[in-house]
Amino acid sequence: MTDRFADQMKREAGELGIALNGGQLEQFFRYYELLVERNKVMNLTAITEEQDVVTKHFTDSLSLVKLMGTEALAGKTLMDVGTGAGFPGIPLKIAFPELKVTLLDSLNKRVRFLMDVCEELGLENITAVHGRAEDFGRNLQYRERFDMCVSRAVANLASLSEYCMPFVKVGGDFVPYKSGEIEEELEAGKRAVKILGGEVEQVEKFTLPGADASRSLIRIRKMKAISGKYPRKAGLPTKEPLH
Numbered sequence: 543m544t545d546r547f548a549d550q551m552k553r554e555a556g557e558l559g560i561a562l563n564g565g566q567l568e569q570f571f572r573y574y575e576l577l578v579e580r581n582k583v584m585n586l587t588a589i590t591e592e593q594d595v596v597t598k599h600f601t602d603s604l605s606l607v608k609l610m611g612t613e614a615l616a617g618k619t620l621m622d623v624g625t626g627a628g629f630p631g632i633p634l635k636i637a638f639p640e641l642k643v644t645l646l647d648s649l650n651k652r653v654r655f656l657m658d659v660c661e662e663l664g665l666e667n668i669t670a671v672h673g674r675a676e677d678f679g680r681n682l683q684y685r686e687r688f689d690m691c692v693s694r695a696v697a698n699l700a701s702l703s704e705y706c707m708p709f710v711k712v713g714g715d716f717v718p719y720k721s722g723e724i725e726e727e728l729e730a731g732k733r734a735v736k737i738l739g740g741e742v743e744q745v746e747k748f749t750l751p752g753a754d755a756s757r758s759l760i761r762i763r764k765m766k767a768i769s770g771k772y773p774r775k776a777g778l779p780t781k782e783p784l785h
């Protein structure tokens with residue numbers, strides 16, 4: 543691991559109130575190496591420059607603590623829908639080893655990559671599963687079983703809520719990671735959130751170190767059990783978003 547990598551990772555995590563030890567820094571660096579290596583043969587990410595990976599993938603993923611704090615994450619169950627190359631789920635798992643994480647993606651090649659990463663990094667209590675959120679959300683092994691569901695760069699709020707809310711226990715939280723101006727999307731998605739038993743509780747806007755682009759985390763609390771009608775069959779949440 544280079545000093546530059548360790549310094550940047552430590553500094554940016556530190557600014558979030560997360561103290562990473564040497565083993566965790568090694569895990570982040572190995573993850574970065576695997577990402578770049580495997581990206582040569584499969585499409586995992588457009589961001590490959592070391593400093594950008596740290597800020598735009600790792601630190602961005604860890605920003606969940608801005609909303610939830612660090613204490614609230616210990617020992618919780620977390621579902622990451624449409625995790626792709628593992629964001630935000632894997633950085634959260636590295637930083638908070640006691641989290642119990644499930645990574646879900648509809649592209650099997652990516653899921654195999656995630657399994658390799660978990661094995662290489664020696665991560666425990668984390669599983670990567672292949673399938674669509676609309677199907678898993680109906681499976682009783684996953685339905686309303688998680689304290690938290692997170693998702694980054696997968697769909698607009700209305701569609702994404704139908705993907706994610708079914709996984710969250712009553713009293714738990716769904717937290718979408720969003721970029722840019724979100725007011726319109728929030729307005730358009732509010733009704734879907736309500737239909738699915740949720741309530742928008744807080745919006746945390748922030749910028750990443752050294753960047754101007756606006757990022758947002760939305761905390762949506764699950765207030766009541768979801769109707770058996772949802773999620774609708776695969777494809778419908780994006781084709782005909784609830785409104």
Ligand SMILES: C[S@@+](CC[C@H](N)C(=O)[O-])C[C@H]1O[C@@H](n2cnc3c(N)ncnc32)[C@H](O)[C@@H]1O
Pocket residue numbers: 623624625626627628629630646647648649652673674675676693694695696705
């Ligand atoms: C743009 S990528 C984002 C990946 C990662 N969350 C990130 O922020 O880098 C979107 C991912 O969502 C997955 N995806 C899209 N629709 C899905 C669905 N209905 N169920 C599960 N995964 C889905 C895709 O396969 C893809 O890997």
